[in-house]
Amino acid sequence: MTGHVYGIGLGPGDPDLISVKAHRLLTSARHVAFFRKAGRPGQARRLADPLIPEDATEHPMEYPVTTEIPVSDPRYNEVLSAFYADCVARLTALTAMEEDVAVLCEGDPFFYGSFMHLYARLPREQVTVLPAITGMSAAWTATGQPVTWGDDVMTVLMGTLDADTLKRHMQAADALVIMKIGRNLPKIRKALRAAxxxxxxxxxxxxxxxEENAQPLSDLPEDHVAPYFSIVIVHGQGRRP
Amino acid sequence: MTGHVYGIGLGPGDPDLISVKAHRLLTSARHVAFFRKAGRPGQARRLADPLIPEDATEHPMEYPVTTEIPVSDPRYNEVLSAFYADCVARLTALTAMEEDVAVLCEGDPFFYGSFMHLYARLPREQVTVLPAITGMSAAWTATGQPVTWGDDVMTVLMGTLDADTLKRHMQAADALVIMKIGRNLPKIRKALRAAxxxxxxxxxxxxxxxEENAQPLSDLPEDHVAPYFSIVIVHGQGRRP
Structure with missing residues (x-):
């Protein structure tokens, strides 16, 4: 007998938009684990705050690096690999004691999530992943317009891609979702203009x-500092009766 | 004073994967409206069945055509436009009596949903849209593998697109989601092979x-008949430590 690890998708942010199943698991959890940057409360932990039981034991997993080492440096992969292995050791120490652990995941765990790095290192039969509402679903809902109609092609792009790759995909698709905005906003704007x-x-x-705010990108000041929770949307214009 | 129309995203199918907010609205609804094909129970109605109160008044909205007239025929748009206008008249007759109406939407309402045809015809201030877990999130979760990693580009394609368009996008993206499978499955397979x-x-x-079933597409018999709820997934293989 061992415990179980639940990769719990928290959804886009509103605790009312978490699934009924995730809500039940989280509000009855004895152990809650989550990633965070050292010295910070952690985005996932902050989103789940209203739902975590007071007597749950919390297991922060603190990234050893975020932007201090460039991702192209071989040490980056080494350091992160060791970190994920250590996290998995902590989780399996709990499951070995027949304890279940809820791992908090922003958005949907299998959609650009960090949880996959734990998932890939855990015994498959000891893990259950709960899908969730993505941040992009909340973003296009906030614009008050459907993102795709009829046969629209939709492409999801990371703002970290180079400008030419961004431009090429921006031209090829009908609807666009661009994530990982942050310091890439000027490059994204330029690529959108070029496309x-x-x-x-x-x-x-x-x-x-x-704090939700949705506006045409062209109305946003050029020097706007995009927070962690920011997304660019281009709506498709497909067939509609 | 008027009532309100709620476009309620039901999520992928499991009633446990509906959002807490949608669950609350639906289980207390007095009026529930949904699209269906004439003579059928309706997919959305079937998904929501465990959640609809016994004393709620149901308002089926029956499509006048589905595949009887080709979408290229000008009459198709005419007939559908008149149908949506009639649905909106029924909904606004209820809101005029200060009644709220829950409109059932499979998946996420603003992501290739039929609700948008009502939304586009209703006064904006009388409608609230609830995002939901998409069918594709449930599909990639069912494969037991993350769909996107790192900077993967993901493209969503409708199986109704022509083979060349499918092939071009299948080659350009890292991760793929293909929806509207049905009778398009042979064409989709061919395009995937070509790409x-x-x-x-x-x-x-x-x-x-x-009835969930996930398997490599190559293991599926060539003559398999894909049901309404079917999706093809190609996972991205992006950077991972």
Whole structure:
């Protein structure tokens, strides 16, 4: 007999948008684990705050590096690999004691999530992943317009890609979702302009959260500092009766 | 004073994967509206069955055509436009009597949903849209593998697109989601082969439902009849430590 690890998708931010199943698991959890940057409360922990039982034991997993080492440096992979192995050792120490652990995941765990690095290192039969509402679903809902109609092609892009790759995909798809905005915002704007899509783009931050703000990207000041929770949306214009 | 229309995303199928907010609205609804094909119970109605109060008044909205008229025929748009206008008249007759109406939407309402045709015709201030877990999130979760890592580019394609368009996008993206499978499955397979992606593809039907089945597409018999709830997934293989 061993315990179980639940990769719990928290959804986009509003605790009311978590699934009924995730809500039940989380509000009855004895052990709650989550990633965070050292010295910070952690985004996932903050989102789940209203749902974590007071008597649950918390297991923060603190990233040893975030932007201090460039991802191209071989040490980056080494340091992160060792970190994930250590996290898995902590989780399996709990499951060996027949304890279940809820691992908090922003958005949907299998969609650009960090949980996959633990999942890939855990015995498959000891893990259950709960899908969730993605941040992008909350973002296009916040724009008040459907993101895709009919046969629209939708492409999801990371703002960390180079400008030419961004431009090429921006031209090829009907609808676009661009994530990992942050310091990439000027590059994303430039690529959208080069692709002829800048005037259609919407900028959304804190989708589904109290600070939610959605506006045409062209209305956003050039020097705007995009927070962690920000997404750019270009709506498809497919067939509609 | 008028009532309100709620476009309620039901999620992928499992009633346990509906959001806490949608669950609350639906289980206390007095009026529930949903699309269906004439003579059928309706997919959305079936998914929501465990959650609809016994004393709620149900308002089926029956499509006048589905496949009887080709979408290229001008009459198709005419007939559908008149149908949506009639649905909106029924909903606004209820809101005029200060009644709220829950409109059932499979998946996420703003992601290839039919609700948008009502939304576009209703006064914006009388409608609230609840995002939900998409069918594709449940599908990639069912494969037991993350769909995207690192900077992967993900593209969503409708199986109704022509083979060349499918092939071009299948080659350009890292991760793929293909929806509207049905009778398009042979064409989708052919396009995946032409794009060199057939061996990576997974086929998922009834994701998150009791009949859930996920398998490599290459293991699926050539003459398999894909049900309404079926999705093809190709996982990205992006950077991972």
């Amino acid at each position: 002829g899509r800048a005037d259609e783009a919407w900028y959304v931050e804190y989708a589904s959260m109290p | 060199g992606r057939a061996d990576e593809a997974w086929y998922v039907e009834y994701a998150s439902m009791p």
